[in-house]
Structure formats: structure tokens, C-alpha cells
Amino acid sequence: MSRSTVPTADINPPDAPSPVDRLVRVAIGRATMGLSPAALQLAYLDWALHLASAPGKQAQLANKVLRKAARLGLYAGQCHRDDAQRCIEPLPNDRRFDAPEWQQWPFNVIHQSFLLTQQWWHNATTGVRGVTPHHEEVVNFVGRQMLDVFSPSNYLATNPELLRQTMEEGGANLIRGAGHLGEDIQRMLSGAPPAGAEAYQPGETVAVTPGKVIYRNRLMELIQYEPATKTVHPEPILVVPAWIMKYYILDLSPGNSLIRYLVEQGYTVFAISWKNPDAADRDLSFDDYRRLGVMAALETVNAVVPDQRVHGVGYCLGGTLLMIAAAAMARQRDERLATVTLFAAQADFREPGELGLFIDDSQVTFLDDIMWETGHLDGKQMAGAFQLLRSQDLVWSALVNQYLRGERMPMNDLMAWNADATRMPYRMHSEYLQRLYLDNEFADGLFEVDGDVVHLADVDAPFFVVGTERDHVAPWTSVYKINRLARSPVTFLLTNGGHNAGIVSPPEHPRRRYRVNTHQPDELLMHAEAFQQQIPVQEGSWWPEWREWLRARSGARRKPPGLGAPDQGIVPLGDAPGQYVFLK
Template sequence: MTTNDDVASENSPQMTANLEKIEALSERLIKAVSGKSSTNPALSGPDRELFSNALNSYWHEMMQNPAKMFEHQAAYWGKSVKHYVEAQQVLSKGKLEAPSDAFTTDKRFSNPLWNTHPYFNFVKQQYLINAEAIAQAVDDVEDLDSTEKQRLKYFSQQIIDMMAPTNFLGTNPDALEKAVQTEGQSLLDGLENLVADLEANNGELIVKLADEKAFQLGENIATTPGKVIYRNKMMELIQYSPTTETVHETPLIMFPPWINKFYILDLKKQNSMIKWITEQGYTLFVVSWINPDESYADVGLEGYIEEGYLAAIREVKEITGVKQVNCIGYCIAGTTLSLTLSLLKKRGDKSIKSATFFTALTDFSNQGEFTPFLQNDFIDGIEAEVNEKGMLRSFIMARTFSFLRSNDLVYTPAIKSYMMGEAPPAFDLLYWNGDGANLPGKMAVQYLRGLCQSNEFADGGFTLMGETLNLKDVDVPLCSIACETDHIAAWKTCYRGVQQMGSTSKTFIVTQSGHIAGIVNPPSKNKYGHYTNDDLKLDADAWLEQAEFTQGSWWPRWESWLKKRSGKQVPARLPGDSTHPELCDAPGTYVMINSKV
């Protein structure tokens, strides 16, 4: 009988070191997981009623039409048995080769071994047979309403994606090959990555998507020169330095979403929209929102409007000496810009000369891919969460967005980091994506209940700040940019909202690509084109069918539209004035506040 010391003495120095490292990592892993902060369980999945209703519907269908159910079951059994027999026949002939693969290409199975090795080919094909059977079973459920059916499809697909053989070491040839090639070092590195991610997020497993050490705000991203010239509890107001001798008289205020940080529009010099706008001769102000903590629990949408939008408009008018400003609102900030425009209409205030909306939803009658998360069980869970924590923590929103594209944003990064032992890439966009922000409790519930669930702004009126706000009150000249493959703010839904706005001067542009890449699309890249059509009375499908396609960025087209609404040329304005001293350099201090799990 040998002792552990005897075994260790027979191992190589590298093996001994690795064993010691595993022991240390295991201790850290246990400590990190034991420190996990609590999260309302309702936010981790649908209530049991959804699956109970689906099961009841399935059994009801089986009783009513047993032949159909048996047909589907027999087809599944037949495919599985046939698959097994074919594999056995090949092996019985002494051939270590896979049977012919009848399935289409899936990038998860790009390793040649999935097609050439009998074991991996068998695992892959059986997984795809199982996935097809689950999807068919969901399609066969007929007694659920459309919303429940959509949710059932979504959560069933999550199960299918989670059970992919690529997600497990023993059935992932890429991970196994690398483990052999590196003598197990890749697995140790992967365990180190796993433990580090858990420790960084208080026990919550959030896959790190980018190398955080590769970026420093103000040094290699968010570097456009400017100054913070105003600050309150909700935001810092940045005025960017001019790059032209003259500028348009009417200043431009950009309101980014407060779910993430503003520097998505100022990543690198090559793709910085902020830099590009200053180069076109505009006095540009950008709001950088606070990353709220629990002390902001009682801040609602009215707080963002009063101390964000209205405060920024007031200060910019004072600094520049003008009566009107142009505004941009991106995503949720575009939704809130619409609310602000309705409020100003009620008050007879004409401070906003024109409005630009980036991927902004204003009519929520079709909840799109967010339908699974906008039902009462999830929203009830969010209310319970914010009542306890005072805020909706950023990782909860990030997790929700990620699972809308789980293979790309959850499983593939996890495989590379935890099974392959790879370091996350130095990718600025992914760095920004991981730099989320919390939402104040009151604001989150107002938005989810009043706007997303009840659609009050477009249907009947949204009560806020003593007024009933309506979408039809948005009557300033406007330009709305939506993205063709946007899964967060579907372009057809953005279009429907614009159709209901009261303005007589509307421009609508659909750019190729998604929620971020479609907006951050500089002319120099000549990558994505865009669609335009002046007839906004058409339904969305007809609008796109009859639209004119232009290759290249939409930025110059929008700037041409903005130029007509920006007045004469005046001498370029330096940041601040005697009553607005420079508080600090851009990108400011609020953007540096990180979220904590």
C-alpha cells in the first residue's frame, strides 16, 4: 500500500506542482461559492405553472389524438435505434470511422472529430435527435395561449442549449485535445479562470468576456477630449472640445442608456461617434449617468427626467446662450427622451428643436424576444429583489440579455475560459458589455410595469410628474434609427412607435446589423448599409420591401438631416464658462463607478 507521499514522490515536479495548485484552487472555489449573495429564485426561471400547464396540455392532446403522439414517439425511438444500429454496424466491421452525417453544419461542432470519430459523431447525432424531439414536443402543445407557448419554446431551447455535448469536458473534443497537448495545464488554467470569476462576483458565476486589464478609461478607450462642466446626483455633463474653427449654433445633447456606460459611443478613435460628431462641427454634450447603489432606491423615471434631461437642457442653454437644443436618445434613454418631449409639450416648453432616437422603443404592444421575462412571475421577482436590495443589480440584467443569445454569450465563452483555459480577449466592445450599471428600484418597476407590461405611453397615457404623457405628443422633427437584426429593440417595433408620434416631420432609417454594431457603424469601415423610405404610412414589411438600400454607414445621412436643424455657423465653443468651471477631464468620474454583485 502506498501513501500520498509515495505517490507524490513518483510524480514529476510539474505534476506535484499541479496537484498542489488544484488543492489551493479547490479551497478558493469553496470559499467563493459559499460567499454567494442571495438572488430571488423567481429570477432564475419561470414559475412551475408554465411547465405544469404545458404538461397538462400535452397529456390532453395525447388523450384526444393518441395516434399523433404515438407517431412522434415512434419516430423519435426509430431514429435513436437506427442511429445506434448504424454505429454498431460500422464498429463491428472493425472500422473506426463515423457513419454518414445527415445533419447540417452547426458551428459548435466545427472540430473534424465530430464527423470522423465514431464516439463524438454518435454523441453529436444523438444530441441533435434529442433536440429535435424536444422542439417537436413543444410545437405539439396546442392548449397554451400564444404568450405561454412563446415562453415554453424559449425555456425549452435553454434546456437544449445547456445540454449540448460541447458544454461537458468528456464530450468536447476541443477541450480534450488541448488537455492532452498541454499535459492538463489547460484544465488548471480553466479552473483558475472559473475561481477568479466567482471571486470577482461574490460567488455569482458571470463569465468574463474581455480582458479587463487591457483597457483603461481615458487612456485607450473613451479618449475624446472634453471636460465635465456640470454634475448632480444623477449625471455628469461632459462638453467635448471642438475640432473645427466654427460650429453649428444649435448644440447637441446625447443621452446614452443608463443600463450601460456612455462610452460605447467613444470606444476607439476609429469607431467613436462622439469624436466623429465633433469633427462635423457640432458643440456636443454627453450625459454620463451615475451607477446607482441602494441609496437610489426611491429614484424613478421622474428623477432621470428632472435631474438628467431637464437639467442638461437647462445647463446647455445657459452655457451656449441659445433657446433650443437638439437631442439624441439611445435605447432606454430614447424611450425617456420621448417621455420628456411629451412632458415639455404639456408645459408649453419648446427647448428641444429636434430629436434623434437610436434603437428606441416607445410602443411595447409586441414584447418580442423579451416576452419570456416580461410576465408577472419574473416582474414579481424583480419587485421582490428591488424591495430587498434597493436596486436591480446589473448582473441580473446582463444575465437576461446574455441568455437571449446563450450559445454566443454564455456557453462558448465559458467553454473557452473554463475548459480550454484561454484568457478572455482584449476586445473593447466586450469590455464595455461587461461594465454594466444598476437600476434604481423604483425606476425599474415603473419601466417594467407601466411601459413594458401595460404599454401606457402608447395606449391611454403614462402618468408621471403630474401629467399624463402620450406618444402622440412627440411632435418635434425627429429621426429614428433602428437596426435590422436587433433582438433587444426590434426595428418593426421601433417603427410602430414612430408611426404613432405626432410629428409632421419624421425620418426613419433601418441599418444593417444589431443593437450595437448597427449604431456604432463609422463611415470609414464601409461595413453595413442602411434602408430609407419616406412613406411611413406603410406597414413595416411593405416599408422595407419598398425601401431604398444604400451601402455604407447611416451616419452621413443623419448628419445631413441634423445640419438642416442646427442653425448657422458660430465660433467654436470651448468647454464650460464662468459659471460652469471644468470639474475634471472626460470621461469623468461617474463612469468609473463599477457595479458590485
């Protein structure tokens, strides 16, 4: 059995982990929020031992301490002057100290001291010879998180904006904040969604594009959407969302719904709605998601719209799954896919970005034991990992605004969807982490489907690939690597925004921009940095750009098909959004 294979529940090989060992790690995981103490300690020891044996680096750091202290002391003596030169500027994306109040004494000295400390710790945790890159990234990341806890912007006594507001309101902001804190604690203990999320319920205010569930199995429901135009392009669209999210990220409120947009552009749209798995689904495999998900959906689409190729669309992990399914189909000479569109989806996981900080052999083993006990990975645990990647924006800024400023951030459809977390089956997630994140089998030409090694280079269909500039889950430079793997034309589009907000980009959305370029297989590939520097920026949403790309690869419009295929036993089972979207 290969290293990447996860045994099913009824197989107990001699080298299987001891249940006692697993239960010990489960108990530890409850206290560490699923983080492996061994992984963190290995990273720290790697850094600390190499630093201890590097007297030259230590001398540099000591010198930096003295120089920064001297600069801060000089600034403290001159900071009352209007022309005083600050010691250090915040990083470009750090907006914590932008307000004019931070330039007044003593807050100017306080925040400059913090930024200098932050810079010193960055120097201390990087550039130590001999430390493995992964361990260096972990130590640097943990250092940033610990420093962010002590940022002067997080505390009333050291935040001049908070002090001014508190004086002006006579402390009313703190009273409101205490009320918000009490309400949030109550909601957390009762399992209720965040305040305001009640206004965004699937089937009522989000996921309201008219349609019918026409197929259901133990893993997914397939929704066919009703036509909104008198004629449609003959090629249908099949949407494959990630199973770590509810599908309606692509069918939010009507103005933000990509699915509604496609229907209104004259396409017959089908979308998979994954089941939220529980302990009974623990042995669902990664290949089950391909067979019972993508392939079962494709068979149903072909029955409803016969003799037509399909535009496949995959989002995040759904895109990775669609790529693997397309490669397996190509190996079998199955040409049912007309095109493949990928939203923030990686094929090469060698550089997965900051999410890779949580993924190494120690951490994957730790997660495997946690999932072994419950049969799944809780969605809240994944959400916590994503929040850590952007703790400055998603944790500390939110805490300050809600509990010290007393200001609730208005809930919107995207935020409410983000709180509607899902789980992942034990076996599938273990296979996914091992085979893709750790072993990178698909990009390295080692991924097997039904006994055959599959390659993205075998896919003849053209690709439309979207990356987002501020993606912490699937960094666009990693997504861009599909150009090295594919042997068919790849139209790569880079848009501003993050992993979710960059994709939910309707034409009416302000301040949107993108770059787009098509790479032909026989052309020299442009480096990612060159792409960003040389491809001109276009203002507006990328949705119309993709619409025109699809239209150029679609046939003349005709009468839309009916809902389902009654002659083949495929009949509507109920209205969209179906049943699985409501499973908690």
C-alpha cells in the first residue's frame, strides 16, 4: 500500500496507528485547536538551534537592537516637532496607524516602537542559514501572530482613536461593545450564526435563482436552473464548487449571483450542491467525490442535454477535482468537456501559500487522528485556520470595532455565507492533504485514477483560469502554474480582491480591475511577475470578459431544454436550493 493511501474502516494492517496514540493526540488537539505542538516545536527548535550556532547573525541582531533603540530615542526627543522624521513606515497593507491621532505624543512613539519591534522580529526569524524554508515560514508567521496580539491599536489605553471616541461618547461605545460581546458569547454557546446572518437564508434571500433539484445521491444534489431567456446556447454549464463550502457562494443575493448572471446570458446552468458530511460518511474517498460528484453530475447533464459538450466550471478544491476528472476523461478518450474554467484552483501545490504553514507531515498526522475520532473535520476548525492567515483584518480589527468602538460591521450575503461552515470526511480529507498538498502527485505526474496515471497535459479542452491578487488560500502565482502543466490554450485572468470577494465580482461592483492574457502551448511562457508588470490593467468586472470567452466557444442559440429528462427517469425532486444546503 502506498504512503498516500488511507485504509478504510474495515482494514486494520499491522502497521496501523495505535488507537491509544490516536486518542492521546485527539485530547491534545482539543486544547490546541487542532494545531500540532510537535510541528510548532520542530520549527522553533530548527530556528533556535541554528540561530544559537550563528554568532554573526546574533551580533547583527544585537546591533540592530542598539540602532533601533537609538533611532527611537532620537525620534522621541524630536517628535513634538512638525518636521520630525519617523523611524519607520508601516507596511503598505497595514492601515492600523493611518489616523492623524497616531502622530501625536505619546502615541507616535508607542506605535513607532511597535513597528520597529515588528521589523526586528522579522529580521530575527528570517535569514538564519540552515533553517528549512517551511520552518522559517512557520516561525516567522507565529512571531507575527504573537506581536499582533500586543499591537497598540488593540487596546483602549494605547489607541488614541478609541480614547477620543470614548471621550466624545462618554463611554457609550464601551457599553455597546459589552452588549455585543455578551450577545456573541451567547450565540457561540448556543451554536447560533453571527448577528445579522439570519437575514440571509438560502431559498429566501440567497440561493434564490429559480431551479429544480433533478438528481440526488449520498454525496450531492444536482440543480438545474430554469432558463431566463427564450433561447440558450446549446452547450450547458456544469458548476463544481468546493466541498469545504456551501455551493451558494456562486448564487448569493440576486445582484451578486454568478449563476443568475450566466442564466441571464443565455446558458443552461447545472450546479452541484455537496452534502455536508457527518460521521457516517467517514470513508468517502477523494475518488468518490470524482465518481459520485463530477462524473454522476456529468452523466445527468448529458441526459438532459444530449449530444452536446459541456462547459465545466470549478471553484477552489472543486476546480482541482474538475481538473483531475478532466485528465481522467482525457485518458479514457472521453471528449464531453468543451471547455474548463477554474476559479482560484490549484493544480500544483508545491507553493500553496500561507495555508501551507498548517500542512506538513506532523500536522497532517495530527489532523488525521482528530478526524479519525469524529469521522470528519469540522468546518469551524478550517475557518479558524483561514482567520489566522488574516488575523489583522479578520480577528483583531473585528474585535476592536465590535467590542471597543461598539460598531457592528454590517452583515452582507458573503459574510453570512462564510459563517455557514461545512465539514469534510475523514478519508477524503486525509487523501487530499497527503496526495496533493504533501506529495503533489497531480503536478508531478503520479496521481492515479482507476489504475492509470493522469496528466493535465492530456486535456485538449481550452482553459479559462481566474486568480485573485490577495488570495491566501490559493495564491495566484500558484494558480498561474497551470500554464506549465496544460498543453492546450490557457486564458489566465488576474483580478483584484481575495479568494471569495475577487470571484463574486458582478458588473455593477465598483473598483474592480483585471489583467488577462492567453498563452498558447507553442509560446514561451511569461513569468508570473512579468505577467503582473506587462499585461495592461482593464477596469471593471471580469464576468463580461469570461462571458465573451464562453460565447466564442458556444454554438448558436436555440430553444432551451426542459427541466430534467422524464423519458430517462430524471425528474425534478424539489425546488432549488434543495435539501443538502440546509444540513448543519
